[in-house]
Amino acid sequence: MPPNLIAAIASIVIFIFIFDLLRRGVLKEKYAVLWLLIAGVALFFSIFPGLFDSIALFMGVSQPVNLLFFLSSVILVLVTVQFSFELSRNEARIRRLAEEIALLREQNDRNSENNDKH
Amino acid sequence: MPSGQPLIAIPAWNEQDSIGLVISKVREYQPNAAILVVDDGSTDDTASTAAELGAAVVSLPFNVGVGGAMRTAFLYAQRGGFSALVQVDADGQHDPADLDRLLTGLDSADIVVGTRFHPNSMYFVGGPRKWAMVLLSKSLSRMNRSPISDPTSGFRSAGPRAIELFASEYPAEYLGDTVGSLSIAIHNGLLISETPVTMYYRAIGRPSKNALWSALYLGRASLALVATVLKRRNRTRGDLD
Numbered sequence A: 001m002p003p004n005l006i007a008a009i010a011s012i013v014i015f016i017f018i019f020d021l022l023r024r025g026v027l028k029e030k031y032a033v034l035w036l037l038i039a040g041v042a043l044f045f046s047i048f049p050g051l052f053d054s055i056a057l058f059m060g061v062s063q064p065v066n067l068l069f070f071l072s073s074v075i076l077v078l079v080t081v082q083f084s085f086e087l088s089r090n091e092a093r094i095r096r097l098a099e100e101i102a103l104l105r106e107q108n109d110r111n112s113e114n115n116d117k118h
Numbered sequence B: 001m002p003s004g005q006p007l008i009a010i011p012a013w014n015e016q017d018s019i020g021l022v023i024s025k026v027r028e029y030q031p032n033a034a035i036l037v038v039d040d041g042s043t044d045d046t047a048s049t050a051a052e053l054g055a056a057v058v059s060l061p062f063n064v065g066v067g068g069a070m071r072t073a074f075l076y077a078q079r080g081g082f083s084a085l086v087q088v089d090a091d092g093q094h095d096p097a098d099l100d101r102l103l104t105g106l107d108s109a110d111i112v113v114g115t116r117f118h119p120n121s122m123y124f125v126g127g128p129r130k131w132a133m134v135l136l137s138k139s140l141s142r143m144n145r146s147p148i149s150d151p152t153s154g155f156r157s158a159g160p161r162a163i164e165l166f167a168s169e170y171p172a173e174y175l176g177d178t179v180g181s182l183s184i185a186i187h188n189g190l191l192i193s194e195t196p197v198t199m200y201y202r203a204i205g206r207p208s209k210n211a212l213w214s215a216l217y218l219g220r221a222s223l224a225l226v227a228t229v230l231k232r233r234n235r236t237r238g239d240l241d
Helices: A003-023 A029-047 A049-058 A064-117 B016-029 B046-052 B065-079 B096-107 B127-143 B160-168 B176-187 B211-240
Strands: B006-012 B034-040 B056-060 B084-087 B111-115 B156-158 B192-196
Touching (some): A064 B056, B016 B046, B034 B046, B056 B065, B065 B176, B084 B096, B096 B111, B096 B192, B156 B160, B176 B192, B176 B211
Parallel strands (some): B006 B084
Antiparallel strands (some): B084 B156
16 A cells, blocks of 8 residues: 555544544534644645655755654644643633632532521 | 731641641630631541631632632632731641731731741751742842742731732742742732741651752742743733833
């Protein structure tokens, strides 16, 4: 099996997988778009591998595969940093909610105590 | 001392053995104060012990750390209309006899930090932990109008302006509840003073004796300091320009 075909099949599988996650409502749209975009670009270049080689040569990269590795690591780093950012924000929000719940519960306990007395 | 009832806030995480004594000692020295225990996700009987002794108990559903617990206390103070809040540790290391001085200090400052460094103190630190403390103290003292010799002390009081500020903004990161909160206060124009306090230690052989742990402490303290200083700069640019 030619390597291009393997790459194309892999891209299509990822495409279908992400779409299915989106359809089932497991994955939020903004993340789905990101992965679909990446899968789309991968599919495009697996169909037209010559194009990627020309881009690499044009950029002065002698081994096109190096450009591929470079780009994928840059994308992965960016995605991970974005996740860390959202994780931090969500942690802060959850903590804020926990504080609010604790205060409300205390107030609620106090109210029901007062009601019992009346 | 600001008028109105002061709130003594005790953040507690699994302190069932010491919380009772702390509450009764606080009540002995400050009979008019309201006592709030912020139960920071304890799995033992901290909350019920405190409630039985008549303290108000706010129970966080999971452990959020001292910073989060203290913001909860400041929110409670703000919504309850308290004009002064004193933070006291639940493990009994703070002496409630000092509460009065922390409260009267609020007459001329927004925050009063109880310092462990004074001529009569039994407190001693050495090595990297000391360097970290000196570094933090020097940097904060330069920002403040008067010296802050013990910025990592958790025994401190807050007046109405500080309560208002900390109810909306109280850092939950490492050292944020001590160093970070002071830097936020200074940046917002609050005045910080200090008063000597006594602190007890329940165990000998503190983790500060371990060199690796101390080095880690120094590293995290420096990072926390850099983060707060940069944060301050950013905000200054946004607010004043």
